[in-house]
Amino acid sequence: MNEQLRQIRELIRELDVTPYLLTYDDAADILGIKAQTLRGWVCHGKISYVKIGSSVRFKREQLDDFIEQSTQGVRS
DSSP, rough: HHHHHHHHHHHHHHHHOOOSSEOHHHHHHHSOOOOHHHHHHHHOOOOOEEEEETTEEEEHHHHHHHHHHHHHOOOO
């Protein structure tokens, strides 16, 4: 099952037409939060980002990793 899931995720990445570097607004939409919240996370070092000059951008892979790391399991 894990191998199938990995293959599906790889296919989705190959078919993804999202720009390589995302703006605050684009990244916030993907995460389902407000851009201002994302700006706070950047200031506090909660999420990885790319800095080009004075611009902050996000890689889709970084967002996927953040989501994966933030996923909580069910407690029994």
